[in-house]
Amino acid sequence: MQIILHDTLTGSDRPFLPHDPNRVTCYVCGPTVYHYVHIGNARPVVVFDLLTRLLRLTYSGLSYARNITDVDDKINAAAQREGVPIRQLAERYARAFHEDMAALAALPPDIEPFATDHIAAMIRLIEQLLARGHAYEAQGHVLFHVPSDPNYGILSHRSRDEMLAGARVEVAPYKKDPADFVLWKPSPPELPGWDSPWGRGRPGWHIECTAMIATHLGQTIDLHGGGQDLIFPHHENEIAQGCCAHGTDHFARYWLHNGYLTIAGEKMSKSLGNFRTVRELLTHYPGEAIRYVLLTAHYRKPLDFSAEALTQAVRALDRLYATLHAAATLPVAAIDLTAWGTAVGLAPHRIAELTSRFGPTYTPWDATLGPHPVAEALRTIAPTTAAVTMAHLQTAWPAHAATLPAPYGGADKPLPLLGLGAAPRLVAALANDLNTPAALAVLHDLAAELRADPTPVAKAELLASAELLGLLTTGLPAWRQGGHPAAGATLTAEAIEALIAERTAARTARDFARADAIRQQLADAGILLEDTKNGTIWRRKWPEETL
Numbered sequence: 046m047q048i049i050l051h052d053t054l055t056g057s058d059r060p061f062l063p064h065d066p067n068r069v070t071c072y073v074c075g076p077t078v079y080h081y082v083h084i085g086n087a088r089p090v091v092v093f094d095l096l097t098r099l100l101r102l103t104y105s106g107l108s109y110a111r112n113i114t115d116v117d118d119k120i121n122a123a124a125q126r127e128g129v130p131i132r133q134l135a136e137r138y139a140r141a142f143h144e145d146m147a148a149l150a151a152l153p154p155d156i157e158p159f160a161t162d163h164i165a166a167m168i169r170l171i172e173q174l175l176a177r178g179h180a181y182e183a184q185g186h187v188l189f190h191v192p193s194d195p196n197y198g199i200l201s202h203r204s205r206d207e208m209l210a211g212a213r214v215e216v217a218p219y220k221k222d223p224a225d226f227v228l229w230k231p232s233p234p235e236l237p238g239w240d241s242p243w244g245r246g247r248p249g250w251h252i253e254c255t256a257m258i259a260t261h262l263g264q265t266i267d268l269h270g271g272g273q274d275l276i277f278p279h280h281e282n283e284i285a286q287g288c289c290a291h292g293t294d295h296f297a298r299y300w301l302h303n304g305y306l307t308i309a310g311e312k313m314s315k316s317l318g319n320f321r322t323v324r325e326l327l328t329h330y331p332g333e334a335i336r337y338v339l340l341t342a343h344y345r346k347p348l349d350f351s352a353e354a355l356t357q358a359v360r361a362l363d364r365l366y367a368t369l370h371a372a373a374t375l376p377v378a379a380i381d382l383t384a385w386g387t388a389v390g391l392a393p394h395r396i397a398e399l400t401s402r403f404g405p406t407y408t409p410w411d412a413t414l415g416p417h418p419v420a421e422a423l424r425t426i427a428p429t430t431a432a433v434t435m436a437h438l439q440t441a442w443p444a445h446a447a448t449l450p451a452p453y454g455g456a457d458k459p460l461p462l463l464g465l466g467a468a469p470r471l472v473a474a475l476a477n478d479l480n481t482p483a484a485l486a487v488l489h490d491l492a493a494e495l496r497a498d499p500t501p502v503a504k505a506e507l508l509a510s511a512e513l514l515g516l517l518t519t520g521l522p523a524w525r526q527g528g529h530p531a532a533g534a535t536l537t538a539e540a541i542e543a544l545i546a547e548r549t550a551a552r553t554a555r556d557f558a559r560a561d562a563i564r565q566q567l568a569d570a571g572i573l574l575e576d577t578k579n580g581t582i583w584r585r586k587w588p589e590e591t592l
């Protein structure tokens with residue numbers, strides 16, 4: 046399978062060719078943890094979650110690192126306000142971040158490094174830059190000297206004047222050039238600081254990613270990602286630091302950036318008061334609907350996040366769950382991995398690896414039974430540890446697997462590789478620079494095909510495709526129960542079913558007044574009905590819905 050990616054540095058779509066297919070290296074800039082993350086922070090997490098799912102299917106090995114920035118002026122200020130050490134504050138919000146991302150079914154990275162665990166590596170990197178003449182010391186600061194790097198600007202394609210304007214550079218008397226940026230700065234006694242050859246201080250922001258990449262992934266990596274707002278100055282500075290310290294030509298072979306996110310047409314900003322944290326949104330909408338909205342726009346395009354978009358996502362998911370409900374008694378076919386791998390264009394040795402690990406067939410999780418077990422396992426480990434990685438998920442998996450029915454259960458069942466068996470045309474849409482709007486259209490086509498011709502194979506293909514996208518993870522029973530414990534609490538499932546039976550009988554008897562009255566009674570109790578050709582199905586509504 047040939048994955049095509051749009052590379053920001055060259056400005057072109059390029060076939061993705063990793064340096065070593067047995068160990069693809071990928072780094073994405075993670076959150077600064079001083080508060081709950083906002084929905085804009087969730088976009089790169091979900092975009093790169095999807096990309097890494099595709100890479101894990103295609104390649105034998107992936108090392109995906111996403112950092113936690115736990116030293117920063119905002120963290121210092123928040124920790125001072127609360128009178129707690131920065132590490133304590135950072136770990137609290139890192140846990141909250143993991144909980145929120147687990148609710149969006151985003152898998153963890155393989156490595157989740159914390160900046161303050163890498164101060165020694167940052168100091169070594171700064172020493173290399175000083176030794177090579179790319180940095181200088183002035184008044185307790187160490188600065189990167191931008192004119193020493195002839196390639197500076199290679200990523201952002203900006204002129205020197207644009208760069209100076211874009212960086213909103215601080216004019217400081219100790220700077221040799223106004224574009225020079227801070228690698229290390231002195232810390233007064235009341236702020237966190239570390240001993241260094243330049244006195245007690247703390248790192249500039251950009252140096253942490255370069256140091257963590259070199260420590261965990263190497264001097265040149267395959268893929269580097271993040272939000273579009275990071276292109277300049279953050280990623281430009283990461284390249285300058287890395288290439289100048291190591292004497293390399295390339296810092297990352299491919300640069301990927303996701304577009305901006307707006308809230309109901311407006312840029313999200315503190316002054317507009319339209320900051321939406323993921324945590325707050327999750328009290329009103331299912332995490333799966335939030336994820337769905339994030340996938341509706343192509344990752345490089347702007348995305349408008351609104352109540353309407355969320356309501357549409359809930360409706361789209363309703364249609365998919367209604368399809369599953371109609372096919373609830375149908376078994377899920379076991380997908381032949383050799384035939385599937387050949388159809389999606391995996392390399393023969395990759396197909397051999399998959400069959401040796403998972404056996405000749407793969408049965409995707411039947412979402413009519415309950416929540417996806419991998420998503421469930423992730424939700425249980427997310428709040429337990431400050432850094433959450435795929436290794437934590439691997440460790441937690443056997444206990445979850447032991448509770449599952451056949452063919453999913455058993456302590457010896459390996460952690461599923463999500464998306465095995467996904468429809469080849471859906472995989473092809475994603476391999477084409479992660480075209481998620483096209484992939485969602487395929488998902489709805491697959492649901493239509495299952496409705497038209499209910500077969501175990503059609504059901505397996507829909508489930509596997511949803512699994513690759515990280516959708517249908519709530520599972521049918523929980524989706525129908527809705528997110529609002531109070532909605533319809535006065536009516537038990539039996540009472541609801543009895544009213545629906547009475548309504549069906551009234552409709553058959555052409556007593557439409559009675560049928561409408563029952564529908565209204567249920568609506569008032571927060572129960573939504575949908576009439577399908579296989580009968581009427583119901584679910585409790587989510588809090589913000591105004592259906």
Ligand SMILES: [Zn+2]
Nearest residue numbers: 074075254279
């Ligand atoms: Zn970074």
